[in-house]
Amino acid sequence: DLPVIVAYADHNEVSMQRAALVALRHFGDRRAIDTLMKYVRKNAEPLASTAIESLAASRFADAQQALLEVLQNEGPDSKKAIVKVLARYPRPMWEDAIYEVANDPRSEVAAEALAALMRIGHPNLLDVFRRDLEQGDDELQEAAFNLLVQQTDPQSEALAMTYVLE
Numbered sequence: 001d002l003p004v005i006v007a008y009a010d011h012n013e014v015s016m017q018r019a020a021l022v023a024l025r026h027f028g029d030r031r032a033i034d035t036l037m038k039y040v041r042k043n044a045e046p047l048a049s050t051a052i053e054s055l056a057a058s059r060f061a062d063a064q065q066a067l068l069e070v071l072q073n074e075g076p077d078s079k080k081a082i083v084k085v086l087a088r089y090p091r092p093m094w095e096d097a098i099y100e101v102a103n104d105p106r107s108e109v110a111a112e113a114l115a116a117l118m119r120i121g122h123p124n125l126l127d128v129f130r131r132d133l134e135q136g137d138d139e140l141q142e143a144a145f146n147l148l149v150q151q152t153d154p155q156s157e158a159l160a161m162t163y164v165l166e
Helices: 002-008 014-026 030-042 047-057 061-073 076-088 092-102 110-120 125-135 138-148 154-165
Strands: none
Touching: 002 014, 002 030, 014 030, 014 047, 030 047, 030 061, 047 061, 047 076, 061 076, 061 092, 076 092, 076 110, 092 110, 110 125, 110 138, 125 138, 125 154, 138 154
């Protein structure tokens, strides 16, 4: 079935292409991953997001590793789309790459990366919250605070209280 699905990924109709890209997440074969990667690199919506989501949702380590490599090597536009998807499918293998994106308060996807780190439960999450609240722009500060107040540990509550009082 894989050759048929790969062929449908290049179909004339976008709905057929999207269906094929979704189906490819269930294959660990290199042809499936390469086809998904082709659409990620094209960065043409809605197919790029569908391909990213398929790689992120795949149960195959090769697909997840391919997405990690794209995240580390692509430009800001691709990174933004990838981080948004990774926030919905957080996996420990991506935490270092997401942490790097979240550590840049000027990043367009810092808030999405912070949300992904929160879902993963990154050990340095509180430091990222603190830095975003102190150094981020107004939009990032608001996003960081909204995520921070969802945390229930005493350190997060203390940081949120300090931020509010300041």
